[in-house]
Amino acid sequence: PVVGTARPHESAHLHVAGAAPYVDDIAEVQGTLHAALGLSPVAHGRLLGIDLDTLRAQPGVVAVFSAADIPGANECGPIVHDDPILADGVLHYLGQPVFAVIATDRLAARRAAALAKQVIRHEALPPVLTALDGHAKQQYVVPPMHLKRGDASAALAASEQRVSGSFSLGGQEQFYLEGQISYAIPQEDGGLLVHCSTQHPTEMQHTVAHALKLGAHRVQVVCRRMGGGFGGKESQSALFACVAALAAAKLKRPVKLRPDRDDDMLITGRRHGFEFQWEVGHDAEGRITGVEIDLVANAGFSADLSPPVMTRALCHFDNAYWLPAVAAHGYCARTNTQSNTAFRGFGGPQGALAIEMILDDVARGLGKDPLDVRRANFYGTSECNVTPYGQVVRDNIIEPLVARLEESCDYRARRTQIAAFNATSPVLKRGLALTPVKFGISFNVAHFNQAGALVHVYTDGTILANHGGTEMGQGLNTKVAMVVAHELGVRLDRVRVTATDTHKVANTSATAASTGSDLNGKAAQDAAKQIKHRLAGFAAGKHGGAVEDVRFGNDRVLVNGLSVPFDELVQQAYFARVQLWSDGFYATPGLHWDREKLQGNPFFYFAYGAACSEVVIDTLSGEWKLTRADVLHDVGQSLNPAIDIGQVEGAFIQGMGWLTTEELWWHPQSGKLMTHAPSTYKIPTANDCPADFRVALYDTQNPADTIHRSKAVGEPPLLLPFSVFLAIRDAVSAVGDHKVNPPLRAPSTPEAILDAVDAVRAATAEA
Ligand code: MTE
Ligand code: LUZ
Ligand code: MOS
Numbered sequence: 001p002v003v004g005t006a007r008p009h010e011s012a013h014l015h016v017a018g019a020a021p022y023v024d025d026i027a028e029v030q031g032t033l034h035a036a037l038g039l040s041p042v043a044h045g046r047l048l049g050i051d052l053d054t055l056r057a058q059p060g061v062v063a064v065f066s067a068a069d070i071p072g073a074n075e076c077g078p079i080v081h082d083d084p085i086l087a088d089g090v091l092h093y094l095g096q097p098v099f100a101v102i103a104t105d106r107l108a109a110r111r112a113a114a115l116a117k118q119v120i121r122h123e124a125l126p127p128v129l130t131a132l133d134g135h136a137k138q139q140y141v142v143p144p145m146h147l148k149r150g151d152a153s154a155a156l157a158a159s160e161q162r163v164s165g166s167f168s169l170g171g172q173e174q175f176y177l178e179g180q181i182s183y184a185i186p187q188e189d190g191g192l193l194v195h196c197s198t199q200h201p202t203e204m205q206h207t208v209a210h211a212l213k214l215g216a217h218r219v220q221v222v223c224r225r226m227g228g229g230f231g232g233k234e235s236q237s238a239l240f241a242c243v244a245a246l247a248a249a250k251l252k253r254p255v256k257l258r259p260d261r262d263d264d265m266l267i268t269g270r271r272h273g274f275e276f277q278w279e280v281g282h283d284a285e286g287r288i289t290g291v292e293i294d295l296v297a298n299a300g301f302s303a304d305l306s307p308p309v310m311t312r313a314l315c316h317f318d319n320a321y322w323l324p325a326v327a328a329h330g331y332c333a334r335t336n337t338q339s340n341t342a343f344r345g346f347g348g349p350q351g352a353l354a355i356e357m358i359l360d361d362v363a364r365g366l367g368k369d370p371l372d373v374r375r376a377n378f379y380g381t382s383e384c385n386v387t388p389y390g391q392v393v394r395d396n397i398i399e400p401l402v403a404r405l406e407e408s409c410d411y412r413a414r415r416t417q418i419a420a421f422n423a424t425s426p427v428l429k430r431g432l433a434l435t436p437v438k439f440g441i442s443f444n445v446a447h448f449n450q451a452g453a454l455v456h457v458y459t460d461g462t463i464l465a466n467h468g469g470t471e472m473g474q475g476l477n478t479k480v481a482m483v484v485a486h487e488l489g490v491r492l493d494r495v496r497v498t499a500t501d502t503h504k505v506a507n508t509s510a511t512a513a514s515t516g517s518d519l520n521g522k523a524a525q526d527a528a529k530q531i532k533h534r535l536a537g538f539a540a541g542k543h544g545g546a547v548e549d550v551r552f553g554n555d556r557v558l559v560n561g562l563s564v565p566f567d568e569l570v571q572q573a574y575f576a577r578v579q580l581w582s583d584g585f586y587a588t589p590g591l592h593w594d595r596e597k598l599q600g601n602p603f604f605y606f607a608y609g610a611a612c613s614e615v616v617i618d619t620l621s622g623e624w625k626l627t628r629a630d631v632l633h634d635v636g637q638s639l640n641p642a643i644d645i646g647q648v649e650g651a652f653i654q655g656m657g658w659l660t661t662e663e664l665w666w667h668p669q670s671g672k673l674m675t676h677a678p679s680t681y682k683i684p685t686a687n688d689c690p691a692d693f694r695v696a697l698y699d700t701q702n703p704a705d706t707i708h709r710s711k712a713v714g715e716p717p718l719l720l721p722f723s724v725f726l727a728i729r730d731a732v733s734a735v736g737d738h739k740v741n742p743p744l745r746a747p748s749t750p751e752a753i754l755d756a757v758d759a760v761r762a763a764t765a766e767a
Contacts, residue, residue: 003486003708006642010478010497011225011471022227023181023195024258032183033062035247035257036109037097038116039266043127043336043671045091050099051119058101058115060108063251066099070246072213076238078203080142080303083339085211085242091122092301093336094672095266097239102247102255110260127336127671131275131298134333141303145330147314147598149388155290155325159281163365166278167357168745169350171298172271172658173675174343175683176472178227179264182240183256184208184248191218192245198237199229199470200510205502207238208245216502219245224499229472230654231342234510235305236268265676271343271658272297272309274350278358286362286373290325293317293354297347299332300339306332309340311444313347314598315389319355319719320398320438320608321377322384336671342512344654345718348439353659353746356435356722360729361741370726371411371434375402378436390599391440395606395703398436401632402610404698406434409612409630418614422734427620430627431731434612435723437633439716440603441514442591448509449588449604451519455484455527456581459574461567463488463495465527468508469520470500474714475643476516482639483521483707487528489552490566505583514712517639518604519586521707527584534580538573539564605704607711609633611652611720613690615727619735619757622750624728626656628692631720636702636711644713648695651717657684658718659725659746732756736764 014020038055040047055064067074067088077083087098098120103109128134156162176197182204183195192214198204201221209216221241226233240257247255259267278293295313299306310330317328359377363370378398379385385393406412411434418430442449453467465484471477477497485492502508509519535557536550545560552558557569574580593600611631617624631652635644661682665675675681701709725746732742732753740763744756 001486002482002492003639004637005640007478007482007492007640009475009643010481020225022178022225023183023197026183026195029185029254032254032256033102033104033247033251034106034109035243035255036101036106036113037243037259037263037267038099038101038113038120039263040087040091040094040096040098041117041120042091042122042124043094043129044125045122046125047087047089047091047098048121048123050121054119055101055112055115058112060103060105061101061112062104063102063247064099065246065250069250070211072211074211076207076211076242077302078235078305079307082302083304085239093338094670095338097267100243100247102251106258129335129337129666129668129671131273131296131333131335134335135296135331139334141299141332141334142307145310145314145598147328147388148326150325152290152292152325152327156279156281156292159289160283162279162281163361164279165358165361165741167276167354169274169276169353170747171273171340171664172343172662173265173664173681174230174232174270176226176228176230176232179259179261180233180237180240180268181258182237182244183254184244185254186248186252190214191220192249193220193222194241194245195222196237196241197226197233198223198241199226199234199472199512201470201500201502202508203235203510204238204241208241211242212245212249221502222499223470226470226472230344231346231512232268232270234342234512236341262676266673267338269300269304269338269340272299272306272340272347272350276354278354280358280362282362285376286366286368287376288321288323291323291358292327294329294331295351295354296331296333298335298337298340300335300337302339304339304341306340308444309342309347311598313351315440315444315602316348316351317355318387319352320379320436321355322379323388326388337666338673344651345715346513348715349655349719352719353722356726360726364733364739364741367739369415371406374436389602391601391603393606397608397634397700398438401608401634401698402436405610405612405630405632411612414614427618428616429619429731429734430614430616431727431729431734432612432614433723433726433730434610435726437609437716437719439607439719441518441607441712442588442602442604443509443513443515444593444602446591446593449515449519449591450509451523451586452505452508453520453523453527453584454504455524455531455584457531457570459571461494461570463490465495465497465524466501466504467520467524468500468505469516470511472511474516474647475640476511476520478643479517479639480520480524483525484528487525488532489554491555514714514716516714517710518706518712522586523584525584525707526586527582530582530584531580534578535569535573538576538578539569542572605702605711607634607716609717609720611723613721613723613727615724615731617728617731617753622753624753626690626724629690631695632698633717633720634698634700634711635713636700636706637709638697639708639710641697644697645695647713648717652720653684653689655718656721656724659721660748663747663749728753732760736760737767740764
């Protein structure tokens, strides 16, 4: 068998040898020019003009383009279409691209673009820089969204106990190691080939075509691999594709645009920071009876993907819990900052962390172990199993999964040991938390849940597979190759997966929402099945026996008692003029969603998981360390456990970075993002992995009919490190009265930890 076995990433040998080509490694076509973007020097202003002549006079400069040069639509936004490619009339944020300089080399282009401050004439306007300021002004990128079940205020009024609280949660930079990049090469008769580091080649194709007033059939977008996307290249690769394509089309020369890291961070958006404010009612066991919450997201200057991000935040506020009465209000505040976008989890982590904070507060108020309060609120399996958006949770395994982790991580004994340690340790305090994850799988926009594939069997028995998904390091191509090899019963090394190419598979969806292998795996399987059926028919016709009895496996085909090597059969089939290649298609069944009412069946199934983290904090310096993490994560029947464990570990550490060290800071006056490079923005490194890191997969079949009963793995484990943040909060609470809820903001940097320590001490002294 191939499926279900641990196999290395299809490009692992190239990755480690530095031999895996990314867009910037493609040999440059003769005559290639380089672009750089001139950025808005102010957070908000009226654009009065650009001194283009100064720019054109700079050494090496070949051309300068601004909004007026775009022949088609000056927009590259995915949903609302309110994202200009180049600023026109209004400067929306500090860092917004205003013009593009095209020069003979990259440095010359960058030198000229750096004159932005001198050449952009503008009139400054007052900026709005925070979500709460935008909310106070009722300035939103889309109308507020309300997810309701029952009468939350009546339920609150009737509750035995009520608590209110608030929480400030920062955003997160994707920090893909390969930055945004596009390389556009003119083709014959007005066509364009665009190599683009993107999760969404089809959308790049359409956006470029729209901006250049071309038919989509003239634009070919290719992506062999990305050095990470993490959501940051779902929509926001478009600006770079459009600028490179515009310049290439205008100048009839190849043009490459590769912003450096600082510009990338100043131009593009990231995970939405959220501000939460809630009121919750509960009983003596900590069971929630009603909850009302405001979720205010910093959308940035435009809509981008904020509407579906907020939808997913609202649809994950329940996390793993039955909430009998809910009113959740989602506001996407418009601010003069980068437009925020997809990032692993797509709003889900923000929504789910809010309920975890609430349950943490409820438990503290009752003097109960938070795990007991969590458990008291878990969804049931036959009752209390309907989400606030109306979907029945049919595959609930949270109870047995958490029970297994609780036991294997020795939760109760460690809880006691930690309390004993804290009682005698005045400076260092330990903390522990165990948190569950439930994550809905499917795009919450139903029509995106489709995929296509193309499988070619060559006459020597080697196989080339192509599909609509993109490879960003997550191992999608490896999984698709495994599915194809498995279906045809051949050795994995017979199968190669090639670059994603809009000329091969059309009308694809973004590789996002963790659906890559679910969708493209099924589509590739469909293609392989068709070839297999044709081969089986041919084999039975040639060698006798029933078609249904033909078996594929071990690189051979068993027909009528005869074992024929796969490549031999293929060769014979070719001479008999059998079609040895096929397309394949898949659309996820059973999905529906009412966007107005926020009700329906948006998810094919749920993925589950749980993690337990133990930390130690230094209450004098605010430093902390994750000493142990235990993870149990559900990927259904794993297609490739090695890749899945890699995804779980990576997501855990990435989510931990979001909640602890990665702090975004905009200058409160100028609105400049000051943390625009790794010098000031700290992502976790290998050294931040806990010394004791125990990651296991919860081995069950997906009850939904997914590809080999596996489950999506990309995003759900990003929610596991909630346990790290809540363990830090648990440790902070040990400095004072255990009933005081530490007002710990995220990320819990040393400063945030010290602020929370001070606040707990002050509240304790007061009490
Ligand atoms: N893993 C790596 N190595 N690099 C990435 O960019 N992106 C994540 C996740 N895992 C990412 C990753 C995100 S945001 C998503 S949606 C999924 O992979 C997308 O791929 P999949 O659907 O094939 O899992
Ligand atoms: N929905 C979703 C989406 O759940 N995840 C996504 O990545 C996405 N992208 C675009 C539109 N809806
Ligand atoms: Mo992932 S945020 O859906 O690209």
